[in-house]
Amino acid sequence: MLIIIHSETNRHTIAQNLGRSEYSYYFVLKEYRPVLERLGRVIEVTDPAREVDALYLECLGRGEPCVFLSFSPPHRxxxxxxxxxxxxxxxxxxxxPNEPFAGEPRNDWRTVLAACGAAITHSSYTVDAVRQAMDPGYPIVAVPAPVWDRFAERGAQLSREPLAGAVQLKIKGLVADSRRLALDAFGPVHLRRGKGIDFAAPVAEQTLTLDGVVYTSVFNPGDGRKNWEDMLSAFCVTFRDTEDATLVLKLTHHDAEEALGDILHHLYKNQPYRCRIVLIYGYLADADYERLVQATRYVVNTSYGEGQCLPLMEFMSCGKPAVAPRxxxxxxxxxxGNGFLVESTDELTSWPHDPRKAFRTLRYVTNWASVCAAYRASYEVAKHDPERYAQMSAQAVSSLQAFCSQAVAEQRLRLFLAQVTERRAAPAAEAAGT
Incomplete structure (x- = not known):
């Protein structure tokens, strides 16, 4: 079988596309690729309109099954x-999306899904949403990005190096540390303009030392679904008098000032606090990313919803329990068993690519007091209940193995692609009289 793959963002454009719409599809493609290579030949294309059908016709001529996996939302x-x-x-x-808008028929995803005849997504939640709009038997499978193997291996290596005291990271980029920022000297407007942090300065390597009970979140601050404001304000209130509680926000974005400006503004608004907030904007080499994971006790998520959440999956695969909504x-x-769960309620919202902003769907708003309670409970476990922490860590690893290992992905994809190709081959064979 030939498996053709494509993402609008690729290895040549990822640097300038960080934080832009659909950039994360490239990372999903990268995680899928090793598994797909076990199932057939894999060719990545940059121009589907020009390349895909030419490859397909070649396969057709020699009787080789062929399928094109477009790592993109249906409307693209x-x-x-x-x-x-x-x-x-x-x-x-x-x-x-179940109606056309903005003059684009593909914005009604039912049109695209019907034309394709099958689809792949990353969670049972999305499978249910698709089948509610299409048909209970619509061919769709949930295959999360298979990150577990790579990160569980890292976690096993890190577990052989017990965390003793402070951990040092080398960061090529900007670091804003509440222990060093003179926030009292700057109002919100000044911070948003970058005074006290030189956004235009040449990128330089810095050393960051982390200690205490470290909570980490990795996200794009420009993504309105991430709800980092609740994560930050609840942390500042919960640990207002706790010096050894640290929240690390690793920011993924193409523009430093845009990434840091609003968060610095919120750091100012949430004063006073004795806990520590660290913002990281810049590149972390694999070794330093692993050191960040090693220093982390809990991975945090307070989003309105997730298609899968790669950072949460990665840290949990390394044995880091979560503070997050289920x-x-x-x-x-x-x-x-593997996290401190945050309560949430649903509310009306719009589909993110709908310019009308019409209320057509639901998102899930975290309960702010519940975030605070989860922080408090997790801190107590980290400080005073090592046995429970170890159990939660082990449960995180095993849960993610069952969810996003390469073995699980391979099994599901092999069966699903075989069913898809057989279903497509049957009408063609009937038409040919075979």
């Missing part, structure tokens, strides 16, 4: 190719 998936095309997409809302994709791998 091509539907006029001769090659069987499957969108591979993430989704975190209660309903999929909603959307997180239902599949998060529970009270």
């Amino acid at each position: 998936t091509p539907v006029h190719l001769a090659c069987p095309t499957l969108p591979v997409f993430a989704w975190e809302f209660s309903t999929i 909603t959307t994709a997180m239902i599949d791998y998060l529970d009270a």
Whole structure:
């Protein structure tokens, strides 16, 4: 079988696309690729309209099955190719777009999904949303990005190096540390303009030392779904008098000032506090990323919903329990045994690419007091209950193995792609009279 793959963002454009719409599809493609290579030949294309059907016709001529996996949301998936095309997409809302808007028929995802005849997504939550809009038997499978193997191996290595005291990281980029920022000297407007932090300065390597009970979150601050404001304010209030509690925010974005400006503004607003807040904008080499994981006690998420949440999956695969809501994709791998669960309620919202901002779906709003309670409970476990922490750590590893290991992904993809190709081959064989 030939498996053709494509993402609008690729290794040549990822640097300038960080934080832009759909940039994370490239990372999903990268995680899928080793598994796909066990199932057939894999070719990555940059121009589907020009390349895909040419490859498909070659396969057709020699009787080789061929499928095109478009790592993109349905409204950005091509539907006029001769090659069987499957969108591979993430989704975190209660309903999929089921009406056209903005003059684009593909914005009604039902049109695309019907034309493709099958699809791949990353959670049972999304499978349910698609089948509610399409048909209970619509061919769709949940295959999360298979990150477990790589990160569980890192976690096993780190466990052989017990955390003793402070951990040092080398960071090529900007670091804003509440222990060093003179926030009293700057009002919100000054901080937003970058005074006290030189956004235009040449990128330089810095050393960051982390100690105490470290909570870490990795996210794009420009993504309105991440709800980092509640994460930050609840932390500052809960640990207002706790000097050894640290929240590390590793920011993924293409623009430093845009990434840091609003968060610095919120750091100012939430004063006073004795806990520590560290913002990291810049590159972490693999070794330093692993040191960040090693220093971390808990990975944090307070989002309105997730299509899968790669950073949460990665840290939990390394044995780091979570502080997070059990909603959307997180239902599949998060529970009270591997995390401190945050309560949430649903509210009306719009699909993110709908310019009308019409209320057509639901998102999940975290209960702020519940975030505070989860912080308090997790801190007590980290400080005073090492046995329970070890149990939660082990449970995080095993839960993520069952959710996003390469073995699970390979099994599901092998079966699903075989079913898709057989279903496509049957009408063609009947038409040919065979």
